[in-house]
Amino acid sequence: MTTFKKKPHIILTSHPEQMPKLKFPIHWGNSDPHQRGPIIATFTDKSARNVIGAHSGSYSVYRALSIASGKFPLAHRADLSYTEYTTRIGPYPSWFDAKKIVSLDPWGANVTEYFDREINQGYDIYPTIAITQGCLSIPEIAQAIEHHRLSIDGQIVLSSQEVRVTKVAIEPVWYLPGIAERLETSEAKLRKALFEETGGMFPELVTRPDLKVLLPPIGGTTAYILGNPHHLAKPEIELTCRVHDECNGSDVFGADICTCRPYLIHAFEAAIQTAQNRGVGLIVYFRKEGRALGEVTKFLVYNARKKQSGGDKANHYFYRTECVAGVTDARFQELMPDVLHWFGITQIDHLISMSDMKYRAICESGIAVKERVIIPEHLIPSDAHVEIQAKKSAGYFSGDSNSR
Numbered sequence: 001m002t003t004f005k006k007k008p009h010i011i012l013t014s015h016p017e018q019m020p021k022l023k024f025p026i027h028w029g030n031s032d033p034h035q036r037g038p039i040i041a042t043f044t045d046k047s048a049r050n051v052i053g054a055h056s057g058s059y060s061v062y063r064a065l066s067i068a069s070g071k072f073p074l075a076h077r078a079d080l081s082y083t084e085y086t087t088r089i090g091p092y093p094s095w096f097d098a099k100k101i102v103s104l105d106p107w108g109a110n111v112t113e114y115f116d117r118e119i120n121q122g123y124d125i126y127p128t129i130a131i132t133q134g135c136l137s138i139p140e141i142a143q144a145i146e147h148h149r150l151s152i153d154g155q156i157v158l159s160s161q162e163v164r165v166t167k168v169a170i171e172p173v174w175y176l177p178g179i180a181e182r183l184e185t186s187e188a189k190l191r192k193a194l195f196e197e198t199g200g201m202f203p204e205l206v207t208r209p210d211l212k213v214l215l216p217p218i219g220g221t222t223a224y225i226l227g228n229p230h231h232l233a234k235p236e237i238e239l240t241c242r243v244h245d246e247c248n249g250s251d252v253f254g255a256d257i258c259t260c261r262p263y264l265i266h267a268f269e270a271a272i273q274t275a276q277n278r279g280v281g282l283i284v285y286f287r288k289e290g291r292a293l294g295e296v297t298k299f300l301v302y303n304a305r306k307k308q309s310g311g312d313k314a315n316h317y318f319y320r321t322e323c324v325a326g327v328t329d330a331r332f333q334e335l336m337p338d339v340l341h342w343f344g345i346t347q348i349d350h351l352i353s354m355s356d357m358k359y360r361a362i363c364e365s366g367i368a369v370k371e372r373v374i375i376p377e378h379l380i381p382s383d384a385h386v387e388i389q390a391k392k393s394a395g396y397f398s399g400d401s402n403s404r
Contacts, residue, residue, distance in 0.1 A: 024050045024118070026213055028175045029098025031091075033107045033114040039173060041215050042124040044077060052204045053215030055126050057171055060217065077124055085109050085131035087166050087229050092344035100365070102178025103335040104170050104221075105129070106342055128171040128215075135162040136224070140265040141272070149269065156226055156275045163272060166225040170339060174214045182334040219246070219287025221339055226271045226281030233344025235368075238279030241345075242267030242352035243336055243362075245288040248295060256381035257302065259388065263375045267352040270373065274350070284339055292330040293321070300324050305386075317390030333357045337365035354397035 030036035041051045054060035066072035088110075095106035107114050108128035115125050135158065142161045144150040152159055180190040194214070195205040204211055231237040244251075244267065247260035254261060264283070271281020290298030304320040305312045318328040336358065340348075347368045353359060354374050363369055374397065380388055391397060 020047070022050050022210065023048050024123075026050055026175075028102075028178065028212065029096055031096040034117075036107065038111065038115045038118055038123070038125045039105050039108065039128060039213065039215075040123060040125055042077075042126060044075065044124045045122075048123050050211065051173075051213040051215055052202050052208070052211050053217065055128070055171065055215060057215070057220055058217050078126055080112050080127070083127070083130070084112065086133045087131055089131065089168070089229060090342070090344060092233055092342075094341035094344060097341075098175070098178060099181070100341045101338045102175045102182060103172055103338045104342060105173040108171070108173065109168075128173050130169045132167050133165070134167055135160075135164050137162050138265065138268065141268060144269050150272055151276065153276055156272055163226070163268070166229050168223040168225070170221040170223070170342075172216050172218055172220055174216055176212050176214055179335070183332065219289075221287070222285045223339060223343075224268075224283040224285070226268075226283075227275035228280060229343070231280040232282060233346070235347040238274055238277065238349045239282065239345070239347065240267075240271045240274040240279065240350040240352065241282045241284070241340075241348045242271070243284045243286070243340075243358055245286045245291070245331060248289060249298075256383045257387070259375055259380055259384045262379040262381065263352070266375060266379055270350065270352055279349075282343070282345075284336075286331075286336065288331050291321075291328070292332075293325045293327075297325050312386050314386050314389035317386060329357070331357070333361040337362050337367060340367055341365065354391065356397060 024037045024040060026037040026039070027035055037050065039051055040048050041053060041055050043049070043054075054063075056063065063072060067074060090106065094100040105128045109131055111125050111127050112119065115123075119125055137160075141150065141157075141163055145152060145157065145161055150157055152161070155164065157163055176190060177187050180187040183190065191205040191209075194216075195202060198217075201217070202214070205214070225232070232239065242264070244260075244264050247255075247258060249255035250258050250260035250262075251264060267283055268281075271283060275281045289295050290301075301321050301324050304324060305316065308316060308320065321328045333355070340362065345367055347370065348362070349370045350373055351359065351362070351369045351371065352373045354372075359369060359372060375388075
């Protein structure tokens, strides 16, 4: 009789008795930043790391190339002198609600203030949010001034026809239990999917359940504020807002197959008008190219739409995307309202959007929307009418009574 030896049990670091004790455990949603704990993702002191992943999202890969080539000093620590925010944001009550904000670090802009004690002790804590001020030069805005739709006021629109804005750059910081709850799944399933679909890029997802925060290798978010940033949190002050998902071809290069840049510019113009009328405007720009499917996928879909029998038709618009990508949209707008809550927003007077997905996500997060504004017909490029027809046919925009 053959005797089989029992294979030894492989003990993973996910076993509680083998996990190192965290120097800085994170208590998400705590109103005291020290009790909440800093986000420590740097590698100068690996024993202090309390998150999965690395700072700067996808740019961390370029840093790795610099290190591999010998051009980046491994012992470098950022000198954050003079980098402080130009405008203080918050804190707001939404910062202390573990359900309101799960995809960014509310305390990420003020680490030199909130975590000065830990930084002085030698811990390498890096900001995940930066706030600055600047001016934008947009040709269509100059045209709006020339056609007297906008005026030069010296505060929002300058004599140079540039637009003064407050700019906020935000890196994604994901609190995994909160992300899972938003997506109506379990944390275990979320961790497994993230681990498997990134080719095992982050083994800590399945070996370190004590690490509850992930810095995903994806693009971040930029917000452009027209007017006083502090007015965003005041519902009595009129707010015009657009949440825009990246479209490099249209936004930057003016491709005419979609309405992305025209809608974005229309939102900027409306936001400027509101700011000049003692209100405040907000444009939030998410890097989710091609409905978060990527630009390669988007171009493949373009080809399929144009080459199919009968040409580009509205009834095949989403079908061709599904054929290539398996899904029509991977953006999952459930995470999008977090940035609005970070600004303390409780009401939007004019939401410049046709998307029911965005509208529902914002409303279900507890933010009231008084009016939705669709793109004016004359701004739709000739080749983009298929997109609009397809979205309307698919119920993309409900066209309820609170819209124009």
